[in-house]
Amino acid sequence: MPILFFILWLLLAGEVTLHVCLWGVVASALLSCFCHQVLGYRLSPRRGTLGKGLSFLKYLGHLVAEMLRAGFVVMRLIYTRGRKMEPKLIWFDTTLKTGLSQAILADSITLTAGTITVLAEDGRFLVHTLDKSLGEGIEDCEFQRRLEKLEA
Amino acid sequence: MFDGILTVIGLAFLLFGLFVFFSAVLGLYRLDYVLNRMHAAAVGDALGIFCVLVGLIFLHGWSLPAAKTLLVFLFLWLTSPVASHLIAEMEVFTISDIRKECEVEER
Structure with a gap:
């Protein structure tokens, strides 16, 4: 974690000098200590972390592609349908087990224009869709299938 | 020549x-309910x-910026x-009858 903070520090500072590096080391150490002691964050790489990291990068690529595609779909709906939309609230259960995967799924659904996660609690999701066509098959979407593979 | 092409691509994206x-x-103007309008705003966000x-x-090329x-x-x-979760949750759970605004389905 300190290394991540240090890279972020260098990126934001925009130059690599002794002065910047020394302050960067101090700030990174303090922040890491705060995250570890107060917030309880842990970064503990285990076997298979690298493979999962690559799969997660693929997931992010898929997410960005879906975000852009959904943006075009909603733009088309704005110009063609206007107030004649048929919005829908959909309750469904997710098969994802861990809280982290459920949070990622909730965020992915919200980042995709046309669908917003209203509630995600104990594996039960409430999603608002701009038009009913956007909610078809949402309980078994590609995001969920990919996250299931990451969980396994 | 190459810089010119990059500038044109950059301007096209912008x-x-x-x-x-x-x-x-x-x-925001064409849609008529707060949750629907949030979807329009999400298009700009994404x-x-x-x-x-x-x-x-x-336009800047691959650099620190x-x-x-x-x-x-x-x-x-x-x-x-x-932020979207919070606004949507607040709207859905404080409105008196959400079924007037949209259909609710259990799956």
């Missing part, structure tokens, strides 16, 4: 990003920001869904 933001603002920032990366632009993507896309 202009398309502006058009996306125009569409998002238009959506596609609009993407096009504008990618346009800026093309471009890397910082990627950080903007990261922080914006991490924080924006949280």
Whole structure:
């Protein structure tokens, strides 16, 4: 974690000098200590972390592609349908087990224009869709299938 | 020659990003309920920001500001869904009868 903070520090500072590096080391150490002691964050790489990291990068690529595609779909709906939309609230259960995967799924659904996660609690999701066509098959979407593979 | 092509691509992305933001603002007027309007705003957050920032990366070339632009993507896309969740949750659970605004389905 300190290394991540240090890279972020260098990126934001925009130059690599002794002065910047020394302050960067101090700030990174303090922040890491705060995250570890107060917030309880842990970064503990285990076997298979690298493979999962690559799969997660693929997931992010898929997410960005879906975000852009959904943006075009909603733009088309704005110009063609206007107030004649048929919005829908959909309750469904997710098969994802861990809280982290459920949070990622909730965020992915919200980042995709046309669908917003209203509630995600104990594996039960409430999603608002701009038009009913956007909610078809949402309980078994590609995001969920990919996250299931990451969980396994 | 190569710089000229990059500038044209960058400008095309920037202009398309502006058009996306125009569409998002238009959506705020054309849609009639707060949750529907949030979807229009989300178009600007996702596609609009993407096009504008990618346009800026093309215009500046691969440099430190471009890397910082990627950080903007990261922080914006991490924080924006949280705000959306809260606004949507507040709206759905405080409105007297949500079924008047939209159909509710259990799956």
